[in-house]
Amino acid sequence: MSTTTTAPATGTAGLPLADRTSGLVGSVIDSSTSLLAKQTHDIVRFAMGSPAADAIPTAALAEVARTALGVDRADxxxxxxxxxxxxxxxxxxxxxxxxxxxxxxxxxxxxxxxxxxxxxxxxxxxxxxxxxxxxxxxxxxxxxxxxxxxxxxxxxxxxxxxxxxxxxxxxxxxxxxxxxxxxxxxxxxxxxxxxxxxxxxxxxxxxxxxxxxxxxxxxxxxxxxxxxxxxxxxxxxxxxxxxxxxxxxxxxxxxxxxxxxxxxxxxxxxxxxxxxxxxxxxxxxxxxxxxxxxxxxxxYLAEHLARTRTAYRERKEAMQEALTEHFGGMARWTDPDGGFFLWITFDSPENNTEIDAAIDTEALFEVALAHGVAYIPGNAFSPSRRFPDALRVCFATTPPARIHEGVARLRRAVDELAGAAV
Ligand SMILES: Cc1ncc(COP(=O)(O)O)c(C=O)c1O
Known part of the structure; x- marks a missing residue:
């Protein structure tokens, strides 16, 4: 996935575009939703910052909708x-x-x-x-x-x-x-x-x-x-x-x-x-x-938050365990006290005891997608593209067993990319 941002060419279709369109760089994160929607194979989705499907309080929302949005509620x-x-x-x-x-x-x-x-x-x-x-x-x-x-x-x-x-x-x-x-x-x-x-x-x-x-x-x-x-x-x-x-x-x-x-x-x-x-x-x-x-x-909110916080803690820990198993000696990652994301940075080849090549996470994206795992490359988070060796994963969306599977797939993708590089 390229995270290069491209402005529309001035005069697209001969139209007198406003100067400000050159600043419309879009969102790699949001575009990943459309990209992933087109995939037909099984993908562990660490890309979007979405709550887990099982963390959406559908029963409570349906209950509320019955009265708040019922047949007599045209207002x-x-x-x-x-x-x-x-x-x-x-x-x-x-x-x-x-x-x-x-x-x-x-x-x-x-x-x-x-x-x-x-x-x-x-x-x-x-x-x-x-x-x-x-x-x-x-x-x-x-x-x-x-x-x-x-x-x-x-x-x-x-x-x-x-x-x-x-x-x-x-x-x-x-x-x-x-x-x-x-x-x-x-x-x-x-x-x-x-x-x-x-x-x-x-x-x-x-x-x-x-x-x-x-x-x-x-x-x-x-x-x-x-x-x-x-x-x-x-x-x-x-x-x-x-x-x-x-x-x-x-x-x-x-x-x-x-x-x-x-x-x-x-x-x-x-x-x-x-x-x-x-x-x-x-x-x-x-x-x-x-x-x-x-x-x-x-x-409903207090109970909902208590439940989701517990689930997200378990998922963060699962992500860290899986990273230690598959990426120990070749990458570092953050240890958040809440939220959805971990930031992973690959070590440079000199400090990397596992592989000899530098990992370019934009190049890795396509390989990883083929292996069935998606994330957002680090350069997407820097307008001047300062993080070619980093990536963001969302641990919140995925249950622990799938997290382990996704990280294992990511390691296979890294090995394939590194093997191709030497
Ligand atoms: C830091 C931050 N700000 C704002 C937003 C956008 O929130 P919303 O989806 O409600 O527009 C997000 C969503 O990922 C976010 O992570």
């Missing part, structure tokens, strides 16, 4: 308020009370998934040529959204404590490029699984205040902690500072096909958010909002 299929259906906004505020994302009604706007939250943030804060700092590796669709608003990206390394905030300061000073926006996935990051330490959270906020930069705090996985101690969200640490724009979603904690998320911002931004959203989609899908509201009010 549930009307247009909704742009800022979100009031009963859902109220249920959301109640759900978040006593969590690190505790908030108030005038701060929340319902969006069409987390992606629309990212788009709204960039629409409000990114002008062409503005510098947006992103993690490296970063969530592809987040950097792609900034690029679609013609941002100039600054890639900041990530280690086991999250984005290297001192490097961010250093790069900004060296290059003279002060970010207007800092985009971070602070908890169980996509793709590395790393979490920004408390100290770095404080330092990031201090830097943003110093620069007057907006922090896009994109945290879809924070409620999926299965190990370690909780860290306060950037939203909580900011204590109402308007510089923090928080993006959240129900995609990972209920179901991604609902396309329901929210943004939590300073109340003064809501009129602009409403105007921006009215020019995009008028309102978020109302039947989906009613389903989510019924799910929250029905008290």
């Amino acid at each position: 549930a299929f009307d247009y909704a308020a742009t800022e979100g259906d009031l009963p859902l906004r109220e249920a959301l505020v109640d759900m978040l009370a006593d969590t690190t994302d505790a908030t108030a009604l005038d701060r929340v706007t319902i969006t069409s998934g987390g992606m629309q939250g990212l788009d709204l943030a960039c629409k409000l804060f990114v002008d062409p040529g503005d510098v947006v700092a992103v993690e490296s590796p970063t969530y592809t669709n987040g950097s792609a959204t900034a690029l679609s608003y013609q941002a100039d990206l600054l890639e900041i390394p990530v280690d086991e404590h999250g984005m290297d905030v001192e490097d961010l300061r250093g790069q900004a000073e060296r290059t003279g490029k002060t970010p207007t926006v800092i985009y971070t996935v602070p908890t169980f990051q996509n793709p590395s699984g790393a979490s920004l330490s408390l100290d770095r959270r404080h330092r990031l906020l201090a830097l943003a205040r110093e620069w007057g930069a907006v922090v896009i705090d994109d945290d879809p996985y924070g409620m999926l902690r299965f190990a370690g101690d909780p860290v306060p969200s950037l939203h909580e640490l900011a204590a109402g500072d308007p510089l923090v724009f928080s993006v959240r979603t129900f995609s990972k904690i209920i179901a991604p096909g609902l396309r329901v998320g929210w943004v939590d911002t300073d109340p003064s931004l809501q009129p602009l958010l409403i105007s921006a959203k009215q020019a995009m989609d008028t309102c978020t899908n109302l039947p989906a909002q009613r389903l989510v509201e019924g799910f929250l009010r029905g008290g």
Whole structure:
């Protein structure tokens, strides 16, 4: 799978394309959904960041649908308020009370998934040529959204404590490029699984205040902690500072096909958010909002989260065991305390006791697919393609026995690729 991004040629079909189309780089992750849908052989799917099929609470959603979307509920299929259906906004505020994302009604706007939250943030804060700092590796669709608003990206390394905030300061000073926006996935990051330490959270906020930069705090996985101690969200640490724009979603904690998320911002931004959203989609899908509201009010979430956290911990451990068995001595991987992803980096040939060749994970993709396993190559997570030797796997979607099978297939693919290289 090539992760090279290609802009449409200017004048495609003789049409006068807008300049901004050169920033439309798309998403390798999303394209993998279509690619995999076309495959007819058995594939262990570590590619998409989807909840497990058995983690979708279908029984509860069907129960809610019976009343919330029943034959006498034509109202549930009307247009909704742009800022979100009031009963859902109220249920959301109640759900978040006593969590690190505790908030108030005038701060929340319902969006069409987390992606629309990212788009709204960039629409409000990114002008062409503005510098947006992103993690490296970063969530592809987040950097792609900034690029679609013609941002100039600054890639900041990530280690086991999250984005290297001192490097961010250093790069900004060296290059003279002060970010207007800092985009971070602070908890169980996509793709590395790393979490920004408390100290770095404080330092990031201090830097943003110093620069007057907006922090896009994109945290879809924070409620999926299965190990370690909780860290306060950037939203909580900011204590109402308007510089923090928080993006959240129900995609990972209920179901991604609902396309329901929210943004939590300073109340003064809501009129602009409403105007921006009215020019995009008028309102978020109302039947989906009613389903989510019924799910929250029905008290299903707590039990659902408890069950899925346990399953995801087992799956992460299964993935690590399988990696140790098949990739010990040739690769390193991260150890997240929650979320969906592990980031695997192959050792260079000198440090690799198993194979002599460097592993190019884009070249490996086709071989792996033929062997029946899919992942996302590392370069997809860096606009400047810094991770040819890394890859992202989602452990959340696959039961432990299948995880072992998928990792065994990946090892066979690596052996085939390495054998072909020598
Ligand atoms: C970090 C991050 N932000 C945003 C999103 C998008 O969320 P949604 O599917 O709700 O649009 C995802 C989904 O994978 C994600 O991992």
